[in-house]
Amino acid sequence: MTCVFCSILAGDLPGHLLFQGDRTAVLLSLEGHPLIVPLRHLASLKDVDDETGAEIFQSAKRVASALHLATGCDGINLVLSDGHAAGQDVFHLHLHVKPRWKDDDVKLSWNTATVPALERAALANEIRKRLPPATSV
Secondary structure (H helix, E strand, O other): OOOHHHHHHHOOOOOOEEEEOOOEEEEEOOOOOEEEEEOOOOOOHHHOOHHHHHHHHHHHHHHHHHHHHHHOOOEEEEEOOOOHHHOOOOOOOOEEEEEEOOOOOOOOOOOOOOOOHHHHHHHHHHHHHHOOOOOOO
């Protein structure tokens, strides 16, 4: 099966291209909010190089500004779902730039209970041990 975002970017499917950078493009989703997608087919966040990651968030900042002005929204959520368990349904990485209004019906929720300090410390240590070295952009 062909990737819908790759097909739109190739001109094989219709879509609303808002702008294109060196590594990313911004499309309007079928739900009517911007999506930032890498130009290369990258399925997961683990596949993203630092330069593309930086451009994704530079594009998010740029499009969020325009979205505020265009819609008068009260806020914006940036949502990136990575993997089936996270709700990813198109396996070409994409960042939703979702406009929000006071009292809208969008719900983002998870358990916000405080994890005990010893568990947090143990998890922090495990994550630190597995962090790859930082690279400069």
